[in-house]
Amino acid sequence: MPDQTGSEGNGSVNNRRRAGVAGLFTARIKSMLCVGCGECLAVCKYGVLRRTSDGKVEAKIGQKCLGCHKCIAVCRTKAIQILPGIGFSRTR
Ligand code: SF4
Numbered sequence: 001m002p003d004q005t006g007s008e009g010n011g012s013v014n015n016r017r018r019a020g021v022a023g024l025f026t027a028r029i030k031s032m033l034c035v036g037c038g039e040c041l042a043v044c045k046y047g048v049l050r051r052t053s054d055g056k057v058e059a060k061i062g063q064k065c066l067g068c069h070k071c072i073a074v075c076r077t078k079a080i081q082i083l084p085g086i087g088f089s090r091t092r
C-alpha cells in the first residue's frame with residue numbers, strides 16, 4: 001500500500017520524520033565533500049553536528065538526529081546524508 005508520500009515500504013520512516021522523533025536517524029558527513037562553510041551547524045538545533053580540528057564538520061557519536069533535513073537543504077556540496085536508524089558513529 002502506498003503511504004501518503006506515494007512511496008512503497010517507507011511509511012514508518014516518513015511517519016517518524018513527520019512526528020519529529022529524535023534519535024531515529026543517522027547523519028553522515030562526507031568529509032571529502034565538506035568545505036567547512038558551517039551552514040549545517042547554524043541550522044541544526046539538536047546538537048548533532050560539530051566542527052572538526054581540520055575545519056570541517058562531523059556528526060557526533062551518540063547523535064540524536066531528528067531527520068528534519070534542514071542541514072541537507074543548506075549544504076551546497078551535498079556532503080550530508082540522513083539515513084534511517086539510530087546514529088552511533090561518525091562516518092568519513
Ligand atoms: S553545509 Fe555541507 S559543506 Fe558546509 S560545513 Fe556543513 S557539511 Fe560541510
Ligand code: SF4
Binds near residue numbers: 043044046071072
Ligand atoms: S537532519 Fe540535519 S539538521 Fe536535522 S537534526 Fe539531523 S543533523 Fe540536525
